[in-house]
Amino acid sequence: MLNQLSITNLRNITEISIEPTPAINLILGNNGSGKTSLLEAIHLLALGRSFRTRTLKTIVQMEKQQCQVIAKTTTNIPIGLQFDLATGLQIRLNNSPLKRLSELAIQLPLQLIPANCHQFFEQGPRYRRQLLDWGLFHVEPSFNFQWQSYRKVLQQRNSAIRQHKKTTEIQLWDAHLASHGEQITAFRKAQLNRLLEQFNDIFPRLCPEFSHASFSVKYRTGWAKEHSLEQSLQLAIDRDKQLGYTRSGSHAADWAFSINNVDPAHIFSRGQQKLFFLALCIAQAKITEHLNHESSILLLDDISSELDPEHQQYALDELDSLQVQSFISSTDLSLSDFSKKAKVFHVKQGEISGGGDG
Ligand SMILES: Nc1ncnc2c1ncn2[C@@H]1O[C@H](COP(=O)(O)OP(=O)(O)OP(=O)(O)O)[C@@H](O)[C@H]1O
Ligand SMILES: [Mg+2]
Structure with a gap:
């Protein structure tokens, strides 16, 4: 799980810094505000790849040379990732260069529930x-x-x-x-x-x-x-x-x-x-x-698509009862009243407010 996250020059996010809660983090904002980009940054950090693109070049903010994602886990391990258009991808785990991507996956067991996950079948x-x-x-x-x-x-x-x-x-x-x-x-x-x-x-x-x-x-x-x-x-x-x-x-x-x-x-x-x-x-x-005492991270992009308010509520209640850290994006601003335990971040044109402004 992450307790600190900073993103620089990734898509429309120039610079944000947040302190996520170990429970539900709601990322709310209009279309094109940067919600999926924030989830993409976390995915990149945990797996060394994006879920939107094979060529990382497109994630670097236009007219910039490099993007960075820096985080700290709840067990105090720093993770830093940088993608430079000229030199490529560099990842540091616990202040040393990463040897294998699987080392990252062990630190951050992450599952993505993409907006189009109904296409699973x-x-x-x-x-x-x-x-x-x-x-x-x-x-x-x-x-x-x-x-x-x-x-x-x-x-x-x-x-x-x-x-x-x-x-x-x-x-x-x-x-x-x-x-x-x-x-x-x-x-x-x-x-x-x-x-x-x-x-x-x-x-x-x-x-x-x-x-x-x-x-x-x-x-x-x-x-x-x-x-x-x-x-x-x-x-x-x-x-x-x-x-x-x-x-x-x-x-x-x-x-x-x-x-x-x-x-x-x-x-x-x-x-x-x-x-x-x-x-x-x-x-x-x-x-x-249960078996490994590892808490996962769930990225749920666009919970409101395909789900009516009642079923969204069931899903959120279920996630609320779990030992997982979730990052849930939605364009539905009314979700901010969902639970006292959830931290709410409002995203607007790549900038973030609310929740725990780092
Ligand atoms: N390399 C880039 N440089 C600058 N901006 C970019 C780059 N790539 C994408 N964008 C822009 O970043 C913005 C954020 O996109 P993102 O997909 O994160 O939005 P979103 O909040 O998830 O929107 P939606 O609700 O429509 O899914 C978009 O306006 C997109 O055009
Ligand atoms: Mg999106």
Whole structure:
């Protein structure tokens, strides 16, 4: 969690400094005032990348050379990020240059709930895997090792396939790949079960009209269920050689929720889709808090889009009851009366007032 945040020359924000609360921070203002930019700055700080652009050049304020985001965590760790048009990205964690982005992610477990998160059901398997793996990264100490090892072996197997190596040489990688893959599968299944349990508790509060629905979750391993991964790799060697890459494995896994055995995408309204995604993120945050005693940061961009005042209230009440730090943006200024615990920041043309002017 953050207790100090300063942003310089990022989009329309020339210079702001705030002291967020560890609970709900409401970022209110009109269109184009800088709300999403503020969330983008926090995302940048926690993950080293933006959720709006691949090329960081566009985030630097026009006619400026560099932007900066500086923060302090509630455990007093300083984090500083600078992006310079000429020299690129530099991040310092605890006053030393950052070695790996994962060090940042460990300090600041952050989940983004973007304004268009109701499109969750239109996203591909890669997105769903990343969401699940985010949770595992924070609760399962050996998940990152298993996943990185899996990826390395997969690259080596694919490279052997592309170089038209002999079958026996390609298959030298199979046992390693399968052992990491089976472990990843076990972790993911366990996390999905935890997720479902939390989701069943949370979702009816956000969306009472579904309080009697029965949800279930299905995990597809990424290979034929009648075989082990090692057997699948061996059986599909000719296909892989033809394709030029390894098709089966944990990198091809997927998962889905169903509601009374039907795909929620066919049932949910847009608002309900948004609440579904929000419940998933809250569930992950609760699991992280429960298993790892790490408090997450949730960025909820534009809570008012797709949600009526009543459902917004349910969502805010839920967030208010949690051990998470949230930054919630909205154009609806009436949200400022929501709760005494929440800190309210008003954004106007890249400047901030209210809350806790740092
Ligand atoms: N590199 C840049 N330099 C200066 N201004 C920029 C830059 N990039 C974007 N902007 C401007 O910054 C402003 C803030 O954008 P932002 O997306 O943060 O607004 P917002 O408050 O989230 O609005 P909305 O309610 O419409 O989502 C916009 O006017 C945008 O045009
Ligand atoms: Mg916005």
